[in-house]
Amino acid sequence: MTITQGTLPPGYRWEAHTKLASTNDEAMSRAKAGDPGHLWITADEQSAGRGRLGRNWVSRPGNLFASLLLIDPCPMQAAPKLGFVAGVAVANALSKFVGPRAKLKWPNDAVIDGAKLSGLLLEATQVNGHLACVIGIGINCAHHPDDLPYAATHLAALGVTASATDVFVTLAQELALALSRFDEGRGFALIRQDWLAHAAGLGDTIKVSGREMREGLFKGLDDEGRLLLQTAQGLDVIEAGDVFLGQGARNLQDH
Numbered sequence: 488m489t490i491t492q493g494t495l496p497p498g499y500r501w502e503a504h505t506k507l508a509s510t511n512d513e514a515m516s517r518a519k520a521g522d523p524g525h526l527w528i529t530a531d532e533q534s535a536g537r538g539r540l541g542r543n544w545v546s547r548p549g550n551l552f553a554s555l556l557l558i559d560p561c562p563m564q565a566a567p568k569l570g571f572v573a574g575v576a577v578a579n580a581l582s583k584f585v586g587p588r589a590k591l592k593w594p595n596d597a598v599i600d601g602a603k604l605s606g607l608l609l610e611a612t613q614v615n616g617h618l619a620c621v622i623g624i625g626i627n628c629a630h631h632p633d634d635l636p637y638a639a640t641h642l643a644a645l646g647v648t649a650s651a652t653d654v655f656v657t658l659a660q661e662l663a664l665a666l667s668r669f670d671e672g673r674g675f676a677l678i679r680q681d682w683l684a685h686a687a688g689l690g691d692t693i694k695v696s697g698r699e700m701r702e703g704l705f706k707g708l709d710d711e712g713r714l715l716l717q718t719a720q721g722l723d724v725i726e727a728g729d730v731f732l733g734q735g736a737r738n739l740q741d742h
Contacts (some may be wrong), residue, residue, distance in 0.1 A: 494656045497665035501527040503652075508535040510554035511610055511623040518558055518612075518619035522716050524558030529655060536625065548603045549629030550641070551651040555621045555662065563611075566620055570595050570609045571682050571712050572669045576662035577605055578685040580625070583657050584647045590687035593705075593730050597626075598687050601733050602640040604631075622662075626654055637731075678710055688732040695735030697728035705730075 507513050507530040514528045532548045540581045576603030581589035597605040608623040627641035628651045693705045703718035714725040
């Protein structure tokens with residue numbers, strides 16, 4: 488394990504590990520042990536990485552696996568919005584390497600030309616009377632899985648030679664800025680505006696899976712970050728689901 492401070496924004500700490508089961512699990516264990524937060528945990532490799540909805544996250548060396556522990560970052564009801572804060576930070580960080588091609592697919596996957604480049608897992612719980620939030624972020628730097636049911640890519644394939652550490656330092660700086668802008672939930676309108684500036688598929692026909700497959704025009708986000716989908720039946724407000732863009736939406740069969 489390496490502990491480093493100098494490359495992070497003031498007030499943040501960073502523990503770099505060679506291998507962990509899960510950076511999110513390690514960060515949450517620190518919360519339960521009384522850590523005050525603003526702690527980044529990274530690993531070169533994970534043996535039990537997780538994505539959204541309990542999915543496995545392939546975690547081979549060369550990519551970025553990072554989790555930020557925050558203690559009482561906002562009221563409990565505002566905690567889900569931290570995913571959008573982190574999404575904005577990821578998009579801004581990636582833009583430093585790939586320019587404006589970096590987009591956000593709702594809720595918070597980063598994509599390049601529709602291919603997934605990063606994923607995000609937000610977890611929160613009450614610990615010793617405090618709200619512990621862990622923001623887990625995985626970014627494909629050196630490679631990406633080739634057995635996925637959707638398109639994916641990685642930075643090296645896009646001509647980016649930056650290491651996972653280079654990407655992490657940029658991400659840590661951008662997330663500190665986004666959290667400041669979020670202002671414990673009071674600034675979510677600004678984060679929503681930033682998110683929409685990076686939105687993939689805004690104004691286009693998309694499909695959203697959930698209890699049923701729905702198709703319509705992606706109209707934006709409401710004040711809580713829920714997706715607004717204009718369908719033939721009216722305006723749907725969607726709280727959870729997977730979004731399919733462009734050709735992916737056209738090729739997807741309803742079920």
